[in-house]
Each structure stands twice: as structure tokens, then as C-alpha cells.
Amino acid sequence: LEAIEPFLPRVAFVTLLGTSIGVKGQSLSEEACPRLTEARALMRKAGREADIRLAADGGIRHETVPLLRAAGADTVVLGSLAFGDPDLAQRMAWLHGLKAAA
Template identity: 70%
Template sequence: MAGGHYRLYPTSRHLQGEPPVTDTAANNWLETLPKTRLMGEFSLWSADLANLEQEIKRVDPHVDIYHADVADGRFAPSFLFFPDQLARIRKLTAKPIHVHLMVEGDIVLSQIRQFAEAGADLISVHPENGPVVQEAIALIRELGLKAGIVLRLETPVETIRPLVANLDFVTLLGTAIGVKGQGLSPAACPRLVEAAAILKDQGRTDIVLAADGGIRENTVPLLREAGAQTVVLGSLAFNDKDLAGRMAWLHGL
């Protein structure tokens, strides 16, 4: 279904008498992102998952993008999120949702279809999945979504060069994949600098460059200086009692 989102579920909600929101972000959400400042991509993995509806209501005014990690327990040592969960989240917000697929290559195409149907606006896959990656990116775009790539810490940044023509997002992990609470690798910032240079060399400075992992108060300024346009916020956002103040600080970097 080129040119539009692939959707099967109802587009309206009836939650506690609230007005419905659309089942997708605005069609031009990528173009209207506030790229003149550092953006906050809120990782749903760090929300209170037992009270997710309330969490989304609480943080939604401060969110530029939601980040939903999906892991199969094989490619990454976790089990996260599921399509039906994402469909529920989609009905709670009109903000763009970025689905990060940390799954083995043999299921990546079916996962793309399921999460497109559930309401993703952007789906990122891993080049470590091998030959299926080009097909995966083509499928994401065919379904009317934005396409991204995420690089594991050990994957050479040069891997993105042959892919950038068909990408909208590039995300670099700054820690080992799928494990919370790790410190930022010393290699993370130089890798962002390298990625930014590749995007510039390919004439794709419109691609959003994101940093994920090891996001702390002391590391965010370093990542921003290295070229990150958005950072994937976990506890730094969800656990802050003054979220408005935290985001004002982040936007000012």
C-alpha cells in the first residue's frame, strides 16, 4: 500500500470519554520535527509499564518522538514490545512512534508488517540482519512509513553508506544492545562524528541522526556536540520529577 499507512484497527478511541486522536502522526511529521534543537525521543521501555496510559498522558506534552524497542530474545537478550501493545499506545497519542526492531532476520519482514499495522510511523532495522535489510527497508517504505537503520556498537559505521539513499533515520547504539543501565562507550561520540560525515558526503543531511544507550546528564552534551539530533531518553526523562525543567535543559544544548 504505497503512499499511505498500513492499518487494520479502528482509528478512534473511547477512553474515559476523551476525544479521539488519529491512528498515526501527521503525514508530514518528519518534516516538522524541531531540528534546530536537540530532540527528545522517549523510550517506552523506561515508562511504568503497569500504568502506561497514565505515563503517556504525563509525558506526552514533552515528547518529540516515542521510541518502542521490539526484541525477540534472540537478536537481543530481552522480550519487548508486542504489536497489540503498540496498537493500544497508538490510540493514546498523535506523536510519531519509532519502532526499533531488535529481531532476527528470518522474522524481520513479518514484524515490519505487524508493527506497521499496529501504528508505527518509523521502523528501524539492523544491518546485522544481512541480505534481508534492503528488502526490509523497501517494505517499510512501500507501507508508507519512514525507514531507519540502527547500528550495534561493534558494527562499522561505514555500513550505512550504501543504505542512506533510502533512509530517514540513522541511530547509533552507544552501549551493548538490549541491556539497560550501561555506561556510554568511549567509541560512541567518535562514531556519531563519523556517521554525520558520511551523511554529509552523501548529500543526506536531512536524515535524522540519533543516539541510543548510555543517555545520562553528563553524556547528553557530549552526544549533542558529536552530532546527535535526538537522544533516546529512558530514566533521565521518566524518572525526573521536574520533566519540564529537564526538557528545557535538553532543548538548550
């Protein structure tokens, strides 16, 4: 995560991958939530926490989204969680109702 520090003054969006690259259907890594918390701390240290959206991608499931949001993700990159849902409007309302960590 230290690699993002030099870019924090210039970016508006940071996405962290919570799985290995290139393999669909993986479970969320145990390191995903701690990495989000650490990224949020780096953004806060840089004085840019309010200016940068923090997103999580990979391992996005009904049961993992609340964990990711609580760890500091402003949003998640949706795939099958949204597009495989028979009621997309209800899924989006649920997602928007979740709160990120303060």
C-alpha cells in the same frame, strides 16, 4: 558504520547505540562520540546531512547528552533520564537548549 552508507539515500533517521545491546544501566562506550562524528561525515558525504536525523541511544545521562550532541547527535533516545526526572518539563527544556555540532 560503513553498513549504513547504501541506505543513506533512502532513510530519514539513523540511530546509533552507544552501549552493548541488552544490558540496561551501562555507561556510554568510549566509541560512541567518534561513531556519531563518523556517521555525520558519511551523511555529509552522501549529501543528505540536512535530511537525516541522527540519534544516540544507550548510556544517556545528564553528563553524556552534551557530549553526544557536540559529537553530532540531533537527538537522543530518552529513558530514565526523562521518565525518572521529577520535573519532565524542565528536563525537556534543558535538552532542547543543547546545541549539536555545526
